[in-house]
Amino acid sequence: MNTLSNTKERLYYLDAVRAFALLLGVFFHAGLSFFPFFIGWAVMDISTSHLAATVSLVLHSFRMELFFLVSGYFSHMKFHQMGAKAFLTSRWFRIGIPFIVGWIVLRPLLVSGWVMGSDSMRGEVNIMQGLNQGFGSLLELPHSLLVGTHLWFLYYLMLITLGVIIFRYLTEHLGVLKSKITATADNFINWLAKSFWSPIVAPLPIILCLWFMQRWGVDTPDKSLVPQWPVYFLYLGFYLIGWLLHRQKELLNTLSNITVNKVILCILAIASCIMLAKYEGKPYHQHYQEFKMLFMYTYGLMMWLLATLTIGVCRKLFKKSSPSISYLADASYWIYLVHLPIVIWLQIAVAELAMHWLFKLIAICMLTTLISLFAYHLFVRNTFIGKTLNGKKVRKLSNSDSSSTSLSTP
Numbered sequence: 001m002n003t004l005s006n007t008k009e010r011l012y013y014l015d016a017v018r019a020f021a022l023l024l025g026v027f028f029h030a031g032l033s034f035f036p037f038f039i040g041w042a043v044m045d046i047s048t049s050h051l052a053a054t055v056s057l058v059l060h061s062f063r064m065e066l067f068f069l070v071s072g073y074f075s076h077m078k079f080h081q082m083g084a085k086a087f088l089t090s091r092w093f094r095i096g097i098p099f100i101v102g103w104i105v106l107r108p109l110l111v112s113g114w115v116m117g118s119d120s121m122r123g124e125v126n127i128m129q130g131l132n133q134g135f136g137s138l139l140e141l142p143h144s145l146l147v148g149t150h151l152w153f154l155y156y157l158m159l160i161t162l163g164v165i166i167f168r169y170l171t172e173h174l175g176v177l178k179s180k181i182t183a184t185a186d187n188f189i190n191w192l193a194k195s196f197w198s199p200i201v202a203p204l205p206i207i208l209c210l211w212f213m214q215r216w217g218v219d220t221p222d223k224s225l226v227p228q229w230p231v232y233f234l235y236l237g238f239y240l241i242g243w244l245l246h247r248q249k250e251l252l253n254t255l256s257n258i259t260v261n262k263v264i265l266c267i268l269a270i271a272s273c274i275m276l277a278k279y280e281g282k283p284y285h286q287h288y289q290e291f292k293m294l295f296m297y298t299y300g301l302m303m304w305l306l307a308t309l310t311i312g313v314c315r316k317l318f319k320k321s322s323p324s325i326s327y328l329a330d331a332s333y334w335i336y337l338v339h340l341p342i343v344i345w346l347q348i349a350v351a352e353l354a355m356h357w358l359f360k361l362i363a364i365c366m367l368t369t370l371i372s373l374f375a376y377h378l379f380v381r382n383t384f385i386g387k388t389l390n391g392k393k394v395r396k397l398s399n400s401d402s403s404s405t406s407l408s409t410p
Contacts, residue, residue, distance in 0.1 A: 011252075012318055012319065012320060012321050012322065012325070012326075013311075013314040013315045013317070013318040013319060014070060014073070014074075014311075014314070015318070015322075015325050015326050015328075015329035016314040016317070016318040016325050016329070017066065017070055017310065017311055017314045018067070018070055018329050018332060019325065019328045019329040019331075019332040020310065020314065021063050021064075021066045021067040021070065021310075022067065022332040022333065022335065022336040023328075023332055023335065023336070023369070024059055024063040025063065025150070025336050025339065026335065026336070026339045026343065026365055026368055026369060027059065027361075027365055028056060028059045028060065028063065029150070029339070029340055029343050029344075030343050030346075030347070030361055030364040030365050030368065031052045031055060031056055031361055032052075032056065033045045033347040033351065034047065034048050034049055034052040034357040034360070034361060035048060035052055035053045035056070036048040036049065036050055036052075036053065037053075041117075042113050042114045042116075042117035042118075042344045042347065042348070043113075043116075043117030043118075043120055043344065043347050043348050043351050044351070045347065045350070045351045045357060045360065046351065046352060046353075046354075047354075047355065047356060047357035047360065048357060049357050049358075052357065052361070054274055057217065057273065057274065057277055058270055058273075058274075058302070058306070060217055060218060061217065061218070061273070061299055061302050061303045061306065062302070062303045062306040062307045062310070064153060064218075064235065065234070065235065065238045065303055065307050066238075066306075066307040066310055066311075067153070068157070068160070068235045068238040068239045068242070069238040069239065069241055069242040069245075069307060070242060070311075071157060071239060071242060072238065072239035072240060072241065072242025072243040072244075072245075072246075073242035073243065073245055073246045073252070074242075074246075075087075075091075075161060075164075075239070075242070075243060076242070076243040076244075076246035076247065077246050078090070079165075084165060084169070087165075088161075088162075088165065090391075091158065091161055093388055094388065094389065094391070095154050095157055095158050095161075096154075096158055097388060098151075098154060098337060098388070098389060099146070099151050099154035099155055099158070100146065102149075102151050102154075102337050102338075103146050103149055103151055104138070106149060106151075106337075106338070106340070106341055107134075107137065107138070107148065107149060108131070108134035108135040108137060108138060109134060109341035109345075110134070110148070110149060110340060110341050110344065111133060111134040111137045112127075112130035112131045112133060112134030112135075112341075113130070113134075113341055113344035113345055113348065114344075115129070115130040115133045115134065116130035116345075116348050117344065117347070117348050117351075120348050120351050120352065125348060145225070146225060147222060147223060147224055147225060148222060148223070149222060149340070150222070150336075150340045151337070152220070152221055152222040155225070156221065156227070156231070156232060156235055157235075157239075159227060159232065160232070160235060160236050160239050161239075163236070164236075164239070164240070164243065185244055185247075186244070186247060186248065188244070189241065189244040189245060189247070189248060189251060190248065190251060192241070192255065193245075193248075193251040193252075193254040193255040194251075194254055199262060199265060199301065199304060199305060200301075202300070202301075202304045203296075203297050203298075203299075203300025203301045203303070203304060204297075204300070205237060206234065206237075206296075206299075206300030206303060206304070207293075207296045207297055207300050209230045209231070209233050209234040209237075210230070210234075210296045210299065210300065211230075211296060212229075212230040213228075213230050213231065215280070216277070216280045216292060216295055216296065216299070217299060218231065218234065219231055238307070252311070253315065255308055255311075256308050256309070256311035256312035256315055257312060258309060258312040258313065258316070262305055262308075262309060263309070265301065265305060266301075266302065266305035266306060266309060268298075269298045269299075269301040269302040269305065270302050272294070272295075272298040273295060273298050273299050273302055276291050276294060276295040276298070277295065279291040279292070279295070280292075280295075330381070330386075330390045331372075331373055331376045331377075331381070333389050333390065334372065334375075334376045334380050334385075334386075334389055335368075335369060335372040335373065335376065337389075338372055338375070339368050339369075339372055342367075342368045342371055342372065343364060343368050346363075346364045346367055346368060347364060350363065350364065
């Protein structure tokens, strides 16, 4: 997942967007043990808060959608730099291999975390027993092959990328129809970026995807390698928007413009989702279907606006090259790959401590990030692992030219 932009089109703020989208995953997963109700997570802390659940609702609505949008943008760039064959080969090394190897390495640690988390809720934790059961789960293969981890997003990214390339290949032989498809796509993305009404209309196809999901929000498709099509098409949509935005790069600025109207609309959408979410567990309410539809519309509105406004904020804050942001952007992929077992083990370690949940959450996030960064700096960045994840680094040509780090997007 490495994309090397040329000197003219290098957009440094997208380093920050990518890092932010992935690092939000650490914060999101770290907060799941503090819900005031059981959600099937590995462990439930003695200190809980409805605020943790509310924040999770908001974060889960846009962080992965933002990631797929940025991935689509840079995939289009990389595709035209490399050509189809080299592009697909690079996707295999930067997405496929981390998905497979990451699952094999991390699954025992995740299973052990679930075992110890269950024990901790009974007041006793046996680390060795948890590890034995975790590594013993590998003997159950091929049962649950490559499922049950947070790395599902790489699987869907591979499927989406392959689907887009196949579609593009097929349209190459359609003659006049190809021109019409291209023109329609370009007109659509132009309207989406410039129209005053686009934030109002954008949630409509999102609603269609949400309606067929198991829950009111976005499902996490980590239980099977059989694609959950509503989830697939949701992320495909954001990926394609990113892909098309790179065809008309100036539209990215227009789409991510921060306006008072967008901010107010976003706040109203968030407030509406928070108020309506409580009705998900009340299927016999006389207005259940109406509340569900309204929730899904405001959820889609929140998703769209938070994703585009985040790009706009990063564009304003990170206009110039920053070695620290570029470093964190490169490290963020590794951090996301390895963070979950660290988060769960730390959640178990603090679950019974008489401490406010917010302090625990901050400690878990900071320790997870520091441990992951330490491992990245020592064992990943300048090794074949770093090359696989982030590609080759580009030497700085001059003060005003290319960055010394690669711009990589999983």
